[in-house]
Amino acid sequence: MVDEKKIIESLSPIERKVLPVLEDGMELKEISEKSGCDKTTCFRALDFLKKKKLIETKEKVRKIIITGINGIYYLKKGLPERRLLNELVKEKAIAISRIKEIGLNEQEAKIAVGVLKRKALVSISNGKVLLNASSEEASKKMLEEKFLENLPKNAETLEAQERLAFYNLKARKNIIEIKDERDVKIKLTESGKKISKMNLDEGLIEQLTLKIINSGISGKKFRRYDIISDVKKIHGGKRHFVNQATDYAKKIWLEMGFKEMTGNLVQTGFWNFDVLFTAQDHPVREEQDTFYIKNKTGKLPDAKFVSFVKKSHEGGVDGSKGWESQWTEEEAKKILLRTHTTCLSGQTLKKISESEEFPAKYFALGKCFRNETVDWSHGFEFNQTEGIVVDENATFRQLLGYLKEFFRKMGYDKIRIRPGYFPYTEPSLEIDVFHPARKVWVELGGAGMFRPELTIPIFGRHIPVLAWGPGFDRIIMEYFKIDDLREMYKNDVTKLREIKFWRK
Numbered sequence: 001m002v003d004e005k006k007i008i009e010s011l012s013p014i015e016r017k018v019l020p021v022l023e024d025g026m027e028l029k030e031i032s033e034k035s036g037c038d039k040t041t042c043f044r045a046l047d048f049l050k051k052k053k054l055i056e057t058k059e060k061v062r063k064i065i066i067t068g069i070n071g072i073y074y075l076k077k078g079l080p081e082r083r084l085l086n087e088l089v090k091e092k093a094i095a096i097s098r099i100k101e102i103g104l105n106e107q108e109a110k111i112a113v114g115v116l117k118r119k120a121l122v123s124i125s126n127g128k129v130l131l132n133a134s135s136e137e138a139s140k141k142m143l144e145e146k147f148l149e150n151l152p153k154n155a156e157t158l159e160a161q162e163r164l165a166f167y168n169l170k171a172r173k174n175i176i177e178i179k180d181e182r183d184v185k186i187k188l189t190e191s192g193k194k195i196s197k198m199n200l201d202e203g204l205i206e207q208l209t210l211k212i213i214n215s216g217i218s219g220k221k222f223r224r225y226d227i228i229s230d231v232k233k234i235h236g237g238k239r240h241f242v243n244q245a246t247d248y249a250k251k252i253w254l255e256m257g258f259k260e261m262t263g264n265l266v267q268t269g270f271w272n273f274d275v276l277f278t279a280q281d282h283p284v285r286e287e288q289d290t291f292y293i294k295n296k297t298g299k300l301p302d303a304k305f306v307s308f309v310k311k312s313h314e315g316g317v318d319g320s321k322g323w324e325s326q327w328t329e330e331e332a333k334k335i336l337l338r339t340h341t342t343c344l345s346g347q348t349l350k351k352i353s354e355s356e357e358f359p360a361k362y363f364a365l366g367k368c369f370r371n372e373t374v375d376w377s378h379g380f381e382f383n384q385t386e387g388i389v390v391d392e393n394a395t396f397r398q399l400l401g402y403l404k405e406f407f408r409k410m411g412y413d414k415i416r417i418r419p420g421y422f423p424y425t426e427p428s429l430e431i432d433v434f435h436p437a438r439k440v441w442v443e444l445g446g447a448g449m450f451r452p453e454l455t456i457p458i459f460g461r462h463i464p465v466l467a468w469g470p471g472f473d474r475i476i477m478e479y480f481k482i483d484d485l486r487e488m489y490k491n492d493v494t495k496l497r498e499i500k501f502w503r504k
């Protein structure tokens with residue numbers, strides 16, 4: 001049984017305005033006129049009344065063609081083809097190079113000539129646009145002009161000629177737009193008919209205000225609030241989930257006493273590879289692995305430092321044989337998108353060597369690029385978290401401790417550490433985590449202690465440096481229940497709204 005008193009006490013102000021004027025078969029426009037509320041307000045009121053089962057509604061969506069931004073402009077100035085045609089009526093012929101003088105940009109000029117040629121109103125000869133029609137014929141309004149002047153129109157009821165004009169204008173940028181317009185017809189339920197004829201003015205208080213408190217009003221009732229009915233979701237703004245996780249990871253490193261290092265996405269081969277003791281003929285430096293900036297070269301640092309790096313590669317640092325191959329500045333000067341954030345570690349170590357600021361701990365978290373075959377676990381761009389510890393007494397065991405603590409705080413109690421190989425670290429290790437959905441161990445990246453071939457050219461002697469650089473995107477996939485790395489950067493608004501907030 002419907003409790004009519006409770007329903008009346010729960011009606012919002014807009015429902016109280018709309019309900020008394022409702023009759024079976026009424027549409028939104030008529031409801032708006034009779035209630036004195038705008039269409040949007042009426043639609044909201046009808047939605048509330050429907051949830052209270054006082055009305056039933058039938059909705060029909062119509063496609064309405066309206067004038068776009070450029071359409072509004074052309075209504076005032078005239079379509080490009082009309083403005084060109086008006087000039088041709090005066091001059092009979094205009095050189096193509098002079099069309100811009102009548103106020104048309106290059107794109108508009110091309111469109112105007114193309115449209116008029118299709119309509120057989122002009123021809124082109126010897127670099128000139130020639131009028132092929134009489135002044136009377138050229139002065140007649142074209143289909144597109146008539147159509148534009150008579151908008152808005154229902155897309156479903158267009159006549160043949162209007163449809164042709166519609167398709168012609170639709171192919172052009174922002175002249176017309178299509179919007180959905182909803183038609184609503186209502187029908188009062190038995191409860192709705194009864195309550196709509198009752199006195200709805202209950203003198204209810206909508207909200208508690210300071211004025212009410214100070215006046216000491218008594219004997220009044222507050223409107224009942226509906227806390228049961230479903231309401232439309234409101235999607236507030238929030239940071240992208242990858243940025244949320246990035247902020248959290250940075251917070252971890254800062255709490256562990258690290259300073260942040262930053263740098264450019266574009267680097268020279270010198271900083272990205274050579275300083276890190278990566279041979280100049282190493283496969284990773286080829287175009288199938290690295291994105292190079294075509295026909296661009298960069299500057300190298302001071303000649304003395306460059307000569308030390310060269311010596312390290314060609315052989316002769318602390319008894320090392322190096323790569324025993326020729327090292328060239330030409331290769332080192334090539335410009336590329338950084339393939340890892342480890343290039344920042346090299347640059348930071350150079351600054352530390354100049355300031356002698358060690359022991360020191362630094363981290364980075366940023367975007368990297370590699371020419372990878374894209375699949376569920378690989379992308380051509382990805383985030384990497386980098387770290388270095390510079391300390392005369394640093395040990396490999398400490399490196400394992402830093403890594404385990406970071407991953408623990410990121411939510412991974414179990415990680416797999418196994419021996420690995422990298423040109424610039426020894427000993428080296430690789431870090432894996434288990435992917436529960438794919439049932440496989442996923443490699444996150446490597447770590448190790450920088451080799452003397454890297455540290456000696458920078459410091460002049462070998463100083464132990466702990467280093468790591470695991471991929472960050474794979475770390476956060478499990479938390480957000482993402483099985484495919486490609487999903488992280490599609491920016492599907494629906495999924496972004498639904499994805500949970502980062503909480504640890």
